[in-house]
Amino acid sequence: EAGVAQSPRYKIIEKRQSVAFWCNPISGHATLYWYQQILGQGPKLLIQFQNNGVVDDSQLPKDRFSAERLKGVDSTLKIQPAKLEDSAVYLCASSFEGGSQETQYFGPGTRLLVL
Amino acid sequence: GQNIDQPTEMTATEGAIVQINCTYQTSGFNGLFWYQQHAGEAPTFLSYNVLDGLEEKGRFSSFLSRSKGYSYLLLKELQMKDSASYLCAVRRGFKTIFGAGTRLFVKA
Numbered sequence: 001e002a003g004v005a006q007s008p009r010y011k012i013i014e015k016r017q018s019v020a021f022w023c024n025p026i027s028g029h030a031t032l033y034w035y036q037q038i039l040g041q042g043p044k045l046l047i048q049f050q051n052n053g054v055v056d057d058s059q060l061p062k063d064r065f066s067a068e069r070l071k072g073v074d075s076t077l078k079i080q081p082a083k084l085e086d087s088a089v090y091l092c093a094s095s096f097e098g099g100s101q102e103t104q105y106f107g108p109g110t111r112l113l114v115l
Numbered sequence: 116g117q118n119i120d121q122p123t124e125m126t127a128t129e130g131a132i133v134q135i136n137c138t139y140q141t142s143g144f145n146g147l148f149w150y151q152q153h154a155g156e157a158p159t160f161l162s163y164n165v166l167d168g169l170e171e172k173g174r175f176s177s178f179l180s181r182s183k184g185y186s187y188l189l190l191k192e193l194q195m196k197d198s199a200s201y202l203c204a205v206r207r208g209f210k211t212i213f214g215a216g217t218r219l220f221v222k223a
Contacts, residue, residue: 042213
């Protein structure tokens, strides 16, 4: 079974530029998560989708971050414009239905450096 | 991470036993996960507890006390490859909230 795929793996941009990340979850997984992990910290949930609907985006900085999952499979996360403090690893995860005891499977992450 | 507390770092010797503690606020509790994260890699699932008691899985065991808001991860027969961060994550409703993680260094 293929795991969660993410691209790109690394990205370096200058502040005020835009960037987009892509995620393909495990086949059949209805729930998709985007996390931000700053160095030395645990992952922080940015947005959670159930199929193509948003379940939780309470910690997404909506003035600059956006995410979509139009067909309920792949998802993109965009930052526009980027700030220095956005430098982090962006992890995508998926789970079967999002139930309370379900394991989340993480992708390899995209490492973003904003200069 | 929203009142999930873990020690920042621990060091242990190869072959030994180490216990990594996690305390959390009990409101809305719906389960607790432990994940392992090697440097530069994604977290991978280790264990899940929702009822009080000890869950054993090979060299790794996880304990939960819901009334005390307390869990620990026990690693036995430590190996060098166990050097990693260990993340405690609490499920509240449909949200999973991660602690900052404990970096474990295993020395020869």
